[in-house]
Amino acid sequence: MKNVYENEMKLEFLSKSNNESFARITIAAFVAQLDPTIEEISDIKTAVSEAVTNCIIHGYEEKEGTVKIECKLFANSIEIEISDNGKGIENVEKARQALYTSKPELERSGMGFTIMESFMDEVKIESVLGLGTKVTMKKMIKANVEQEIKI
Amino acid sequence: MQVKYIKEDKQLIFKIDEEIDHHSSEKIRKRADYEIQVHIPKKLIFDFEHVTFMDSSGIGMLIGRYKLLSMFGGKTSIVNVNAPIKKVLEMSGVLKLIPIEEIENIGGNNLEKCI
Numbered sequence: 182m183k184n185v186y187e188n189e190m191k192l193e194f195l196s197k198s199n200n201e202s203f204a205r206i207t208i209a210a211f212v213a214q215l216d217p218t219i220e221e222i223s224d225i226k227t228a229v230s231e232a233v234t235n236c237i238i239h240g241y242e243e244k245e246g247t248v249k250i251e252c253k254l255f256a257n258s259i260e261i262e263i264s265d266n267g268k269g270i271e272n273v274e275k276a277r278q279a280l281y282t283s284k285p286e287l288e289r290s291g292m293g294f295t296i297m298e299s300f301m302d303e304v305k306i307e308s309v310l311g312l313g314t315k316v317t318m319k320k321m322i323k324a325n326v327e328q329e330i331k332i
Numbered sequence: 333m334q335v336k337y338i339k340e341d342k343q344l345i346f347k348i349d350e351e352i353d354h355h356s357s358e359k360i361r362k363r364a365d366y367e368i369q370v371h372i373p374k375k376l377i378f379d380f381e382h383v384t385f386m387d388s389s390g391i392g393m394l395i396g397r398y399k400l401l402s403m404f405g406g407k408t409s410i411v412n413v414n415a416p417i418k419k420v421l422e423m424s425g426v427l428k429l430i431p432i433e434e435i436e437n438i439g440g441n442n443l444e445k446c447i
Binding site: 199295 | 416
């Protein structure tokens with residue numbers, strides 16, 4: 182029987198664009214404990230990359246700030262909370278829309294939240310203008326779900 | 333990124349050899365725009381053989397280059413795309429503008445020379 186357990190970690194780093202790869206690789210390494218498929222890992226990496234990029238270019242508008250990630254592992258799922266203390270989102274509904282971007286001049290595609298929503302099972306956005314934004318994402322790790330059913 | 337221009341076909345090939353995110357796409361964009369404006373190719377090919385990761389920043393980067401080259405009447409396509417990146421590309425709808433092509437159709441030998 183596979184050892185099923187809970188675990189948690191926190192990560193804090195400066196809002197520099199070269200930390201985007203650091204963040205997604207770290208989360209991928211942490212979630213590896215749940216024995217996810219390659220596809221699940223790449224979904225999580227992409228979603229984390231989107232959320233962290235949002236903190237850096239929208240939350241802090243490429244100025245200095247701190248990005249925080251809290252990651253919890255459950256028996257068969259992962260919960261990732263990514264937050265900034267940046268400027269906040271004026272209209273969350275609009276930001277969620279596919280192809281909408283407040284920064285077309287930066288060649289943003291407006292696909293960030295759409296990718297997070299389709300690659301993860303649940304995405305919650307909480308934002309207060311002037312205070313910051315917190316994105317909470319959950320994903321089931323299917324291999325473990327199946328294993329539990331067998332047991 | 334390795335750049336190859338094939339004069340006789342007016343083909344410009346960008347072989348990207350890193351993960352494409354917001355950080356790296358800025359660098360790729362600068363180099364790509366310079367090369368496009370120098371050569372004004374008929375066809376631009378992004379070779380993704382060595383790209384293991386791409387997020388939505390890559391979509392913006394690809395559309396930007398597509399738009400630039402469209403002004404000169406050139407076509408853009410992508411080759412050697414892995415499954416996770418294909419998923420991102422399909423979701424964005426960008427493949428209607430920038431299709432994924434088989435290497436044979438665009439002259440596989442040219443890509444080999446690129447390495």
